[in-house]
Amino acid sequence: MTEVAITPTPWQPVCQRSDLVADSGVCVLVGDVSAAGPLAPRRSIALFFIPHAEQQLYAIDNWDPIAGAGVIARGIIAEVDGELTVASPLYKQHFRLRDGQCLEDPGIRLDTFAAAFDGDTVVIASMPDSP
Amino acid sequence: MVEPRAKQKLIVIGNGMVGHHFLEQLAARPENALFEVTVFCAEPRPAYDRVHLSEYFAGRSADDLALGRIDQYRDWGYDLLLNDAAVSIDREKRTVTSASGVEKTYDRLILATGSYPFVPPIPGHEHGKCFVYRTLEDLDAIRAASENATTGVVVGGGLLGLEAANALKELGLEAHVVEFAPGLMGIQLDEGGSGLLKDKIEDLGVTVHTSTATELIEEVDSGRLRMQFKDDRELVTDLIVFSAGIRPEDKLAQAAGLQLGERGGIVIDESCRTSDGNIFAIGECALYENFIYGLVAPGYTMARNVVSLLCGEEASFTGADMSTKLKLLGVEVGSIGDAHGRAEGAAAITFVDEQSGIYKRIITDGDGRKLLGAVLVGDTGDYDQLLQYHLNDIDLPEHPEQLILPAADGDAPTLGAGALPATATICSCHNVSKGQIVDVVQGGCCSLGEVKDVTRASTGCGGCSALLKNVVDEELAALGMEVNNHLCAHFEFTRQELFHIVQVEEIRTFEDLLQKHGSGRGCEICKPTVASILASLWNDHIHHRPHVGLQDTNDTFMANMQKNGSYSVVPRVPGGEITPDKLIVLGQVAKKYDLYTKITGGQRVDLFGARLEQLPEIWRELIEAGFETGHAYGKSLRTVKSCVGSTWCRFGVQDSVAMALHIENRYKGLRSPHKIKMAVSGCTRECAEAQSKDVGVIATENGWNLFVCGNGGMRPRHADLFATDLDDETLVRYIDRFLMFYVRTADKLQRTSVWLENLEGGLDYLREVIIDDKLGLGEELEVQMANVVGTYQCEWKTAINDPEMLKRFRQFVNTDEPDEKIVFVEERGQPRPAREEEVVKIAEPA
Ligand code: SRM
Ligand SMILES: Cc1cc2nc3c(=O)[nH]c(=O)nc-3n(C[C@H](O)[C@H](O)[C@H](O)COP(=O)(O)OP(=O)(O)OC[C@H]3O[C@@H](n4cnc5c(N)ncnc54)[C@H](O)[C@@H]3O)c2cc1C
Ligand code: SF4
Ligand code: FES
Numbered sequence: 001m002t003e004v005a006i007t008p009t010p011w012q013p014v015c016q017r018s019d020l021v022a023d024s025g026v027c028v029l030v031g032d033v034s035a036a037g038p039l040a041p042r043r044s045i046a047l048f049f050i051p052h053a054e055q056q057l058y059a060i061d062n063w064d065p066i067a068g069a070g071v072i073a074r075g076i077i078a079e080v081d082g083e084l085t086v087a088s089p090l091y092k093q094h095f096r097l098r099d100g101q102c103l104e105d106p107g108i109r110l111d112t113f114a115a116a117f118d119g120d121t122v123v124i125a126s127m128p129d130s131p
Numbered sequence: 132m133v134e135p136r137a138k139q140k141l142i143v144i145g146n147g148m149v150g151h152h153f154l155e156q157l158a159a160r161p162e163n164a165l166f167e168v169t170v171f172c173a174e175p176r177p178a179y180d181r182v183h184l185s186e187y188f189a190g191r192s193a194d195d196l197a198l199g200r201i202d203q204y205r206d207w208g209y210d211l212l213l214n215d216a217a218v219s220i221d222r223e224k225r226t227v228t229s230a231s232g233v234e235k236t237y238d239r240l241i242l243a244t245g246s247y248p249f250v251p252p253i254p255g256h257e258h259g260k261c262f263v264y265r266t267l268e269d270l271d272a273i274r275a276a277s278e279n280a281t282t283g284v285v286v287g288g289g290l291l292g293l294e295a296a297n298a299l300k301e302l303g304l305e306a307h308v309v310e311f312a313p314g315l316m317g318i319q320l321d322e323g324g325s326g327l328l329k330d331k332i333e334d335l336g337v338t339v340h341t342s343t344a345t346e347l348i349e350e351v352d353s354g355r356l357r358m359q360f361k362d363d364r365e366l367v368t369d370l371i372v373f374s375a376g377i378r379p380e381d382k383l384a385q386a387a388g389l390q391l392g393e394r395g396g397i398v399i400d401e402s403c404r405t406s407d408g409n410i411f412a413i414g415e416c417a418l419y420e421n422f423i424y425g426l427v428a429p430g431y432t433m434a435r436n437v438v439s440l441l442c443g444e445e446a447s448f449t450g451a452d453m454s455t456k457l458k459l460l461g462v463e464v465g466s467i468g469d470a471h472g473r474a475e476g477a478a479a480i481t482f483v484d485e486q487s488g489i490y491k492r493i494i495t496d497g498d499g500r501k502l503l504g505a506v507l508v509g510d511t512g513d514y515d516q517l518l519q520y521h522l523n524d525i526d527l528p529e530h531p532e533q534l535i536l537p538a539a540d541g542d543a544p545t546l547g548a549g550a551l552p553a554t555a556t557i558c559s560c561h562n563v564s565k566g567q568i569v570d571v572v573q574g575g576c577c578s579l580g581e582v583k584d585v586t587r588a589s590t591g592c593g594g595c596s597a598l599l600k601n602v603v604d605e606e607l608a609a610l611g612m613e614v615n616n617h618l619c620a621h622f623e624f625t626r627q628e629l630f631h632i633v634q635v636e637e638i639r640t641f642e643d644l645l646q647k648h649g650s651g652r653g654c655e656i657c658k659p660t661v662a663s664i665l666a667s668l669w670n671d672h673i674h675h676r677p678h679v680g681l682q683d684t685n686d687t688f689m690a691n692m693q694k695n696g697s698y699s700v701v702p703r704v705p706g707g708e709i710t711p712d713k714l715i716v717l718g719q720v721a722k723k724y725d726l727y728t729k730i731t732g733g734q735r736v737d738l739f740g741a742r743l744e745q746l747p748e749i750w751r752e753l754i755e756a757g758f759e760t761g762h763a764y765g766k767s768l769r770t771v772k773s774c775v776g777s778t779w780c781r782f783g784v785q786d787s788v789a790m791a792l793h794i795e796n797r798y799k800g801l802r803s804p805h806k807i808k809m810a811v812s813g814c815t816r817e818c819a820e821a822q823s824k825d826v827g828v829i830a831t832e833n834g835w836n837l838f839v840c841g842n843g844g845m846r847p848r849h850a851d852l853f854a855t856d857l858d859d860e861t862l863v864r865y866i867d868r869f870l871m872f873y874v875r876t877a878d879k880l881q882r883t884s885v886w887l888e889n890l891e892g893g894l895d896y897l898r899e900v901i902i903d904d905k906l907g908l909g910e911e912l913e914v915q916m917a918n919v920v921g922t923y924q925c926e927w928k929t930a931i932n933d934p935e936m937l938k939r940f941r942q943f944v945n946t947d948e949p950d951e952k953i954v955f956v957e958e959r960g961q962p963r964p965a966r967e968e969e970v971v972k973i974a975e976p977a
Contacts, residue, residue: 019944023680024687029943044943044950053652063952068967069696070952074684074743078654079621087655089684089692 011116011123020049020122025086027062027073030124045113046073046086047122048097053084058097059115059124064088065108072110099129138167141441142227142237144217144383146170149414149430150243151178151199156435158207162442168209169235171227173216174266177201182427182591187270188298190852194822196267220387222407239409241437242384242397246377246415246425251286255348260356260370264295273372277302280369284308284358286345288315290457292374296337299372307338307366309358311375314341319455319466323481324506327490331462331509334488340366379416379423392418401447402440403433411437424451427591428559435562452522452559456507456514465511468521469494469504477503480532484509491535493517500526505535515598523555557598560591565602572606578878579603580885584846618879619656622649626804626879630664639669640677659683660879663766666802667874668915670922672929674936685764688940689926690746693739695953695964698746700726700738701763702753703799706773706791706811707734716756724749727961733770733808735761740962742949744942750927759925762799766880768807771795772820776813776830783813785830790859791819794828794866800923801870801916804877804886808843822850825883826866831855835862839869839897842884851887851894854902864913868901871912 014028031042044062062070067090075086085094094103100110111128177199204211215229228234248263250256262273283299285292288310299306314325329339347359358366379396390398390406396418403411414430429451439446456465472479476497483490489509502520553566563586576582582603589596617623638644641661662681685691690698717736721728726738773791777783791811810821811828821827827838833856841850877886899905930936942950954970955962
């Protein structure tokens with residue numbers, strides 16, 4: 001058996017600050033963009049930029065498992081009980097930005113990723129946060 | 132295993148209010164499947180709202196009054212035979228035969244034949260200018276006869292007679308009421324009450340002749356009718372309406388040998404069964420304990436009871452309350468329980484204010500603890516409260532007179548809705564208790580409209596509406612739900628209040644409003660609502676920097692998101708008129724981008740399946756060909772449907788297409804609390820279905836009739852006739868005012884139909900505001916509209932020319948690849964979203 005060394009770069013650049021839209025979301029494709037390989041699975045991630053919040057950047061899975069479509073980045077940001085969430089555009093469930101928890105269904109949680117600015121570059125962690 | 136049971140054969144004779152209620156109740160039950168139902172209906176149309184019959188003269192159409200619909204009966208699986216009276220019942224064979232010769236067998240038979248107006252046998256009563264007041268046909272005949280008439284007489288001064296007199300007055304006649312008894316409304320009112328009522332009605336210009344018996348009616352030379360009274364007086368009139376009471380329609384039952392009362396009426400027991408156990412009687416044909424209940428609520432109770440019995444439950448009818456409240460010719464009258472104080476030991480307290488014309492009287496039991504009855508004339512403000520004391524046997528306060536005396540210190544003891552027991556009946560028409568209302572409010576219904584929808588309370592005679600509102604308000608307050616008037620957790624204001632604040636303080640951005648008047652960071656409720664308010668007032672582009680992030684996704688991307696994350700594209704096709712060239716462009720664009728193409732219900736074409744990143748290119752091509760955005764995504768004007776009108780159609784009386792184009796182009800882009808739909812028809816045939824729209828315009832010989840607040844969708848509502856025979860300019864002025872008033876005052880996501888239903892004062896108030904300009908707002912509303920019209924821009928046109936805005940239309944900001952998760956397959960020659968199982972197949976090639 002061949003061992004494949006998986007040494008994920010902890011931080012992966014995904015886009016520029018100017019690609020972001022304040023108080024709203026955009027979507028990035030991460031993983032191996034050139035070819036769908038087994039090592040770095042491709043996935044769409046929603047990035048939310050909230051300039052006035054304590055935490056300015058959130059990265060969260062773009063796939064809405066309830067609607068079965070990749071649309072989270074296009075949801076509206078909603079504060080519910082003091083917590084920032086994104087309301088999915090299709091059926092309006094709220095997902096908490098900080099940990100991906102669906103407020104309407106305790107059994108559903110989206111993956112979230114650490115995200116940060118590196119100068120003008122937006123970087124996110126290649127592995128999702130562990131719950 | 133359950134044996135499949137043969138269906139029970141049920142026949143209902145009579146499709147009036149009670150017969151209909153019976154069927155409606157049955158249809159709502161699962162047991163409905165166990166019955167095979169046939170309905171014989173003597174009238175040419177299914178049941179309608181007889182209680183509000185008089186509104187037919189005030190502009191409501193037969194359709195507006197309809198209770199039953201033919202297709203609905205079909206959906207329920209009922210066989211409805213219209214215009215076909217039952218003529219005989221064979222109780223041996225258990226069959227019913229109709230006038231047209233249909234013979235049907237029954238297992239159970241329901242008689243709901245109602246009653247007919249009693250016409251006293253005065254010589255001459257059969258003259259062609261003598262009418263009764265019971266059916267739509269009766270009203271048509273009266274209206275026709277009133278055309279060249281100046282005077283009309285109503286014989287009978289009871290509840291219905293006064294209503295008929297009011298109708299005659301509205302038809303422009305000089306109205307008289309001739310009453311045999313010494314007082315008006317003798318059944319409901321005591322002497323004092325009816326005396327005062329008479330004064331008030333005479334003040335309104337209706338001449339009342341009490342203690343007057345008619346001996347003879349004859350035609351005089353002029354073709355008019357002369358009424359000869361017993362005391363030698365006489366009256367010459369053009370027409371006479373008899374309203375001297377009702378008689379139960381019991382001929383069929385009599386011929387079938389069922390037991391009748393001495394003075395008519397089909398005798399029933401507590402189960403509403405007649406003397407034949409297979410036959411029930413309900414409504415105004417039924418006689419219970421020697422009493423005919425001439426009101427709709429007791430009839431409904433009987434209907435519900437029989438439904439329960441047929442479904443194997445227990446139920447009994449043990450009489451019903453006959454309290455009534457009404458507004459006659461603008462005079463408020465109320466009568467509760469034992470109004471005449473006939474019970475033994477009853478004591479009465481009377482309050483009379485002759486100056487303001489108010490008469491109130493309460494009747495209590497001997498020791499003043501319980502309320503037996505009450506009479507109110509001139510002011511029925513205390514009615515709800517008194518009725519509750521009466522119906523629920525609530526102990527009276529120590530000084531019951533305080534209940535009717537004007538409050539000296541503003542501190543009269545009030546019986547709030549909170550004091551009522553849960554069992555208190557709030558709506559007797561639909562038998563809804565306070566407990567049920569509280570339950571639905573607690574279950575999440577937060578508005579009067581929703582509670583009405585769910586419980587049906589207040590959708591019968593309407594008499595309970597004020598009380599219902601109190602109960603709902605009180606319950607909402609008790610739940611700490613005053614929040615519910617608040618837009619959301621971030622703004623402690625209603626949408627209407629926020630609109631005012633934004634307008635008065637000239638606030639231009641959400642941030643600014645949030646900082647000054649809100650808290651937190653906003654949510655999916657307040658953001659789009661405020662965005663809509665800002666747009667209605669200042670009309671900036673929705674992608675104007677500070678507004679980004681406020682919009683729902685559809686507004687953000689100016690397209691409707693579909694189930695798989697792709698979008699639809701709907702260019703505006705004003706009035707549904709489109710040139711062949713433009714049609715070709717639509718086809719070319721759809722073909723080029725492989726879009727699914729469908730003609731919508733709104734007379735335009737929808738192109739589905741566009742990917743986010745394709746939207747700008749698609750729109751660029753459409754705009755080049757002269758298209759504009761159709762706002763299919765916005766809470767704004769959708770379509771103005773038109774019919775072809777006088778240009779082509781042989782019946783058209785006005786150019787409906789030109790008018791539709793004019794108003795569509797005028798109001799396109801107007802952001803509103805919910806979407807707005809309009810239509811213009813070229814004649815009364817109404818091919819554009821304008822009466823189902825928020826704004827409906829129907830051409831007349833002299834101009835346009837304007838209808839407002841119609842709705843299709845989940846809860847269809849016929850539009851109300853708002854103004855008639857308007858010229859173009861007035862029409863547009865009224866629509867301007869109407870729309871802006873709606874935009875200002877409606878709640879979020881409230882269509883005009885629901886808005887009107889919740890508007891205090893209703894249609895009349897709306898007319899006062901829009902037509903009479905009672906609030907002095909008319910000009911301001913027009914200016915505001917002019918501003919919106921003047922600042923219109925095609926949002927897509929602006930967007931495709933603005934690189935900043937275009938940046939948003941990227942599936943991924945780090946690559947041009949499309950979203951591989953959006954997959955289409957072909958069906959009937961066009962693409963459609965792949966289903967989950969189909970996607971797997973594609974992703975895993977063999
Ligand atoms: C495309 C169309 C169906 C069709 O294939 O014909 C349609 C499609 C949708 N309708 Fe509709 N409605 C369409 C005509 C209608 C009509 C008929 C009409 O306008 O004459 C009605 C009933 C009339 C009315 O509104 O009074 C109608 C009543 C609704 C309702 C219920 C509204 C209500 O008051 O009860 C909704 C839900 C809502 O708005 O909350 C709705 C919502 C929708 C949405 C927007 C659902 C959604 O949120 O995704 C659909 C998406 C449209 C899209 O992606 O483009 N649609 N919808 C029609 C577009 C007409 C157009 O050219 O703009
Ligand atoms: C102008 C007016 C105002 C009113 N206002 C009020 C009010 O404010 N509050 C209130 O509570 N009540 C009011 N009423 C009374 C209310 O309308 C009646 O109580 C109610 O309609 C009774 O319903 P029903 O089904 O028993 O009889 P109906 O509504 O009269 O229906 C009986 C139906 O049976 C049909 N029929 C009769 N014989 C046959 C046959 N052999 N075969 C087939 N069909 C047959 C008749 O044609 C009729 O359509 C008012 C009535 C009128 C006329
Ligand atoms: S009726 Fe329902 S499914 Fe059909 S278009 Fe309208 S919203 Fe969609
Ligand atoms: S009491 Fe008649 S509608 Fe409620």
